[in-house]
Amino acid sequence: MNNSYDTLLSHLRKLPGLGYRSAERIAIHLLTDKVQSGKDLIQAIEDAQMKLSPCEDCGNLCEGDLCEICLNPSRIKCAICIVENVLDLMAIERSGTWNGLYHVLSGKLSPIHGVLPEHLNFKSLVSRIEHGAVDEVIFALSNDIEGNATCHYIQDLLSDFPNIRFSQVGFGLPSGGGVTFADSSTLKSAFDGRRVYD
Ligand SMILES: [Zn+2]
Incomplete structure (x- = not known):
């Protein structure tokens, strides 16, 4: 043609x-x-x-300053689930397994691919923790080297907030795009069985 x-x-x-x-x-x-x-x-x-x-608080896509999840008074405000991207957020929302808030990083740390801390949505996370009443941070990142490195980086970043409990979902999820492509029942199991860090 x-x-x-x-x-x-x-x-x-x-x-x-x-x-x-x-x-x-x-x-x-x-x-x-x-x-x-x-x-x-x-x-x-x-x-x-x-x-x-992007929502000014969490990075989800929305019309206006804040997304429907951040504005929803029935969501649990003291718990934040950290995800790599909006697709992962949408997959978790579809599963109906999470009623807290989210924080969308827009990627995961990968120095080898040029993704450094300044490229991800870390500053606003610290600001939310400083100004909010968050006591639980749940990582729903892919279970691979970059995802794990990102988890550890955030725990270090938030080490000044000793009252925060960290946990990680993802065990049982396939590595590489695990959250986006997991079905609802797998995601529910991953959240129910999340591991709390000491
Ligand atoms: Zn939001």
Whole structure:
């Protein structure tokens, strides 16, 4: 076909989780079957990109300053679950297993890939602990070298707050994207069986 088709296909293939055949199916669908759905999709992407931004407290995506979870009066405010990204937060929310707050790091420490403490959402975490009434921090990070290094870094970072109890979920979760791809019952077991640090 022509250049515009190849350009569309190459952009679709850059999206996470789409192989060549899936990208091809979507491109043909948008171009032939449902022209209006393509226009609606473009509008929805523009609207979402314009209106959504990180919650000022936790880093979740939201419209406005604070997300629905942070604003929800029925959530437990003294417990924060630390996650790598919004996808992990969404997976835990779908499982219905957690009624506390979250803190989205936007990654995990990985010096070898150039991810250093200043690239992650640590400053706002310390600020939340300083100004809030948090007494429990639960790590729901991937069970790999970077996830474990990030856990230890945060415990050191918060060592001035002796009243905080730390625990870790993730045992039983697959390593590498474990939270995002775990089903609800696995996540529930991982939270129920979380290990409390001494
Ligand atoms: Zn929030």
